[in-house]
Amino acid sequence: MAAAVEVSNLVRRYSPVAGITDVTFSAPEAAVTALLGRNGAGKTTTVEICCGLRRADSGTVRVLGLDPATDVAELRARVGVMPQAGGSGASGVYPAVRVEEALRLYSAMYADPLPVDALLEVLDLQRVRRTTWRRLSGGEQQRVSLALALVGRPAVVFLDEPSAGLDVHARHTTWDLVRELRKAGVSIILTTHDLAEASVLADHVVIIDGGRVVATGSPADLTRDASTDGLRFEAPAGLALDSLDTALPDGATAHEVRPGHYAVGPRVDPDVVAAVTAWCAQQGVMADNLTTSGQTLEDVFLSLTAPEAP
Amino acid sequence: MTTLDLTPGTGAAPRRHTLAAQGRMELRLILRNGEQLLLTLIIPITLLLLFSKAPIADVPKPRVDFLMPGMLGLAVMSTAFTGQAIGTGFERRYGVLRRLSTTPLSRPALLGAKTTAIVLVETLQTAVLCAVGAALGWDPTGSAVPVIGLLLLGTACFSSLGLLMAGTLRAEATLAGANLLYLVQLGLGGVAFPLTDFSGGVRRLLELLPLGAMSDGLRHVLNQGAGVPLHDWATLTVWTAAALVAASRWFRWD
Numbered sequence: 001m002a003a004a005v006e007v008s009n010l011v012r013r014y015s016p017v018a019g020i021t022d023v024t025f026s027a028p029e030a031a032v033t034a035l036l037g038r039n040g041a042g043k044t045t046t047v048e049i050c051c052g053l054r055r056a057d058s059g060t061v062r063v064l065g066l067d068p069a070t071d072v073a074e075l076r077a078r079v080g081v082m083p084q085a086g087g088s089g090a091s092g093v094y095p096a097v098r099v100e101e102a103l104r105l106y107s108a109m110y111a112d113p114l115p116v117d118a119l120l121e122v123l124d125l126q127r128v129r130r131t132t133w134r135r136l137s138g139g140e141q142q143r144v145s146l147a148l149a150l151v152g153r154p155a156v157v158f159l160d161e162p163s164a165g166l167d168v169h170a171r172h173t174t175w176d177l178v179r180e181l182r183k184a185g186v187s188i189i190l191t192t193h194d195l196a197e198a199s200v201l202a203d204h205v206v207i208i209d210g211g212r213v214v215a216t217g218s219p220a221d222l223t224r225d226a227s228t229d230g231l232r233f234e235a236p237a238g239l240a241l242d243s244l245d246t247a248l249p250d251g252a253t254a255h256e257v258r259p260g261h262y263a264v265g266p267r268v269d270p271d272v273v274a275a276v277t278a279w280c281a282q283q284g285v286m287a288d289n290l291t292t293s294g295q296t297l298e299d300v301f302l303s304l305t306a307p308e309a310p
Numbered sequence: 311m312t313t314l315d316l317t318p319g320t321g322a323a324p325r326r327h328t329l330a331a332q333g334r335m336e337l338r339l340i341l342r343n344g345e346q347l348l349l350t351l352i353i354p355i356t357l358l359l360l361f362s363k364a365p366i367a368d369v370p371k372p373r374v375d376f377l378m379p380g381m382l383g384l385a386v387m388s389t390a391f392t393g394q395a396i397g398t399g400f401e402r403r404y405g406v407l408r409r410l411s412t413t414p415l416s417r418p419a420l421l422g423a424k425t426t427a428i429v430l431v432e433t434l435q436t437a438v439l440c441a442v443g444a445a446l447g448w449d450p451t452g453s454a455v456p457v458i459g460l461l462l463l464g465t466a467c468f469s470s471l472g473l474l475m476a477g478t479l480r481a482e483a484t485l486a487g488a489n490l491l492y493l494v495q496l497g498l499g500g501v502a503f504p505l506t507d508f509s510g511g512v513r514r515l516l517e518l519l520p521l522g523a524m525s526d527g528l529r530h531v532l533n534q535g536a537g538v539p540l541h542d543w544a545t546l547t548v549w550t551a552a553a554l555v556a557a558s559r560w561f562r563w564d
Contacts, residue, residue, distance in 0.1 A: 051412055053564075073416065077322035081412040083405065092409030094335075094401070096342055101335070108331035109414045112319045122314055152413070153319030184316035 003062075004029045004156050004187030005050055010059035012045055020045050021211040023059070027204065032178060032188045034202035036195065038305050042211040043191045044084060047158050050189070051081050063156055077110070080154030082145050084161055084191075091141060092148075095134035099125055099144050102133065103151055110152035119147050124173065138165040146174065150181070157181065160191045175201055195298045205297070209305040222300045230265030231272055232257075232295075233287040235280065244279045248272060258302070268292045322414035329419045329426075332410075336427035340393065349388040349492070350435055354381045355442055361502050362446050369504060374446040378439070379528035380501035383521050385435040386461055387499075390428050391468035392492045398424075398476035399484030408564040417563075421473075428469060432461065452531035456538045460531075463546045464524045470553035471520070477561030500525035517541070520549045 005027035013019040020042035027033035035043045048054040050061055052068035052075060061068055066075045083092050093102055100116065107113035120126050123143045128136060136144065142165055149157055159178070163171045178201055181188055192198055198205060199219055207215040207222075215222060237259035244254045244264075249271045254264045264276055273292070280287040322328070340346050358381050361367060362374040369376045401407050410420060440448075476484050496502070499521030505513050516522045527542035 053408065053412065073322070073414065076412060077414045078318070079412070081409070083409060083412075092405040094339060094406055095404060096339060097335070101338070105331050105335050106413060109323055109328045110319055111321050111323050114314055114316070118314055148409075150316070153317065155318035180314070181316050184318070186316060186318060 002029045003027060004031075004064060005033070005189060006060075006062040007046065007050065008060045010046065010049060010061065011057045012042075012049060012054065013057055019211055020208075023208060023211070023213050025206040025213055025216050027187060027189055027206075029187050030182060030185045031203040032182055032190055032201045033204040033206060034198040035189065035191045035206050035208060036193075036198055036301055037208035039193075041208045041305070043208055044160060046208065047160055047189065047191055051079065051158055052076070053081075077152075078155045080149035080152055080157040082149035082157070082159045082162055085138070085142055085145065085164055091133065092145065093133045093141075096132055098130050098132055099136070099140075100129040102144065103147055106148050107151045112153060113151050114153055116151065119151060122173070122177065123147050124170070139167055139170055142166055143170060143174075146177070150177075154186065156187045156189065158189045158191075161193065162190065163192070163194060163197055171197075195296075195301055199297045207301060207304055214304045215300070219297050223295050223297055230263055231268045231276060231290065231292050232261070232263050233276065233280075233290040234260055235262060235285045235287055236260065239283065239285065244276070247275045247279045249275065257299070325416075325419060328415050329422055332415055332420060332423035333426040336423050337430055339397070340389075340427055340431055343393075343397070346393045346397070349392055350385065350431060351438060354385045354388065354435070354439060357381065357384070357496075357502060358439065358442060358446070367503050368507075369502070372447060372449070374443055374448045375450075375533055376504070376529070377502065378443045378448050378450070379532050380499070380525040381439055381443075382436060382461065382528055383464060383499070383524040384496060384501050385439055386432055386464045386524070387468050387495060387521055388492065389431050389435065390465045391472040392488045393431075393472075394424065394428060394469055395472035395475045395484050395488040396481075398473060399479065399481040399488075402476065402562070402564065403481035405564065411563060425465075425469065428465060432465060436461070450532040451535035452533075456531050457528060460524060460527045460538060460542075460546070463543070463550065464520065467520050467524075467546050467550040467553065470550055470557050473561060474553050474557040477557060477563070495519060495521040498522070500529075518545055520546060523549075 003026040008024050010020055010023040018040070023042060023046050035046065037043045045054065049056050050063055050068055052072055055069060063075055064078055068075055085091070100120070103116045103119065107116055120129055123146065125140065125143055125147065128140055133141065133144070142162065146162055149159065163174050166174060175197070178188055190201060202219055205217060205219055205222055206213055241254045241256065248254065248264065252264060252272050254262060257263050264272055277287060358377055361369065361377050472488070475487055479487060498516050499519055500516065501521065505516050505522060505526070508516060517526060523542040523545035527538040530536045530538055
């Protein structure tokens with residue numbers, strides 16, 4: 001699959017300890033690529049360099065084959081950007097402008113924009129179309145911001161935490177829209193802290209930590225790890241597992257991966273499941289989210305981005 | 311749910327479309343802003359009425375003839391400098407300029423849109439002030455060409471100074487600084503008080519202020535039917551060039 005975004009050995013330092021030190025990844029065309037990382041990992045800096053909002057110290061970036069630092073006009077005509085909401089109070093929209101006015105302003109900048117009325121309807125914004133930006137709720141501002149990123153029919157769209165602050169319905173509307181974009185051939189670069197969102201939307205995941213890429217691949221690739229096959233469940237933290245180990249079939253052991261999250265392995269079969277559920281009943285605890293699949297994206301993320309011990 | 315055809319588009323609209331759309335937005339935002347209206351129209355008209363009818367200051371008679379050139383200069387300064395500096399400062403603060411810079415709207419087009427909106431507002435201000443002046447008995451002389459030239463050069467000068475301030479200071483500092491400079495130039499720029507009231511050294515210094523030069527030049531044309539003194543053109547040109555160079559060098563878009 002061709003790449004919509006190619007980033008190689010990107011470096012942008014703000015200080016000896018902040019910034020990005022080595023970011024390399026490729027985002028396929030007509031796919032959702034999720035950039036994951038802790039706060040300050042370098043996700044937003046990477047996206048800002050890809051959008052031409054910031055210069056890199058070194059490394060190369062190509063978006064649709066164009067260099068964001070030099071091919072500015074060509075790129076801006078084909079890229080949509082939804083910045084992170086609320087950073088230092090910077091919303092990116094005139095506070096006194098009405099929703100429809102903002103959308104019509106942005107749509108006037110493109111040759112064949114999306115119809116504003118239809119976009120307002122899809123994002124459930126008709127009710128507030130004459131409301132000024134400053135009077136919108138946080139969720140409404142997020143949806144308007146998404147609409148502004150999409151109104152120009154971009155070929156690549158950068159969405160920085162698009163569902164932050166949205167209610168459940170609005171979040172699902174946003175996810176549906178992202179899927180529709182992918183189906184229409186748009187390449188989506190999604191920055192998110194919501195690993196469930198990344199799991200359900202992303203075709204490709206890039207995990208950044210401490211300013212460098214620590215893992216890339218599809219969610220299935222990243223969570224497929226033979227060493228972690230087994231049974232997993234959630235229960236109150238700190239359960240004494242000696243009696244469970246005794247109850248388990250030969251060779252199987254249990255351990256608490258992190259507080260309240262338990263794993264039993266190295267293999268799983270009906271006897272292991274029966275032993276675990278029986279033991280939980282005996283202890284008077286509920287085994288929540290009991291699953292026999294491998295690790296989740298959250299498990300992978302936590303293991304790759306664990307803070308260093310002091 | 312309404313379905314959208316989200317297929318990628320063909321690119322940017324013609325440049326004149328983006329310029330016109332942004333220009334309309336700039337104009338709408340200026341006219342919608344109550345504080346801006348106070349600066350651009352209410353204060354100059356109130357001062358004109360007050361100083362021409364009440365013996366507040368010892369100004370040459372007929373009082374309205376003396377006051378009108380300064381008020382026209384003040385109107386230009388209020389829109390091109392004070393209003394623009396405050397508006398642009400807060401656009402930076404709210405991330406508006408940064409977000410616009412991810413769209414096909416180029417920086418020259420954005421500046422062009424701002425300039426267009428400013429010139430349109432100034433045209434409205436000038437028309438209203440001239441109408442009020444005429445009602446008060448204002449009897450201007452001289453050619454319109456140097457007057458328009460001075461108003462345009464003054465716009466370029468104050469606009470560059472406004473952008474320099476907005477692009478280098480925090481929004482709150484710009485708000486305070488732009489209002490302070492408005493008041494200082496209102497008092498010392500030859501608007502309501504003749505600069506001849508000041509002693510020689512101070513007067514020569516005040517004549518070097520942009521508003522002092524502009525008021526003086528407009529007064530030479532409108533009151534005496536003479537040309538604009540060379541030193542007024544020179545003063546405004548030097549301020550404009552210096553502010554343009556500084557703004558191009560230090561203006562920060564975010």
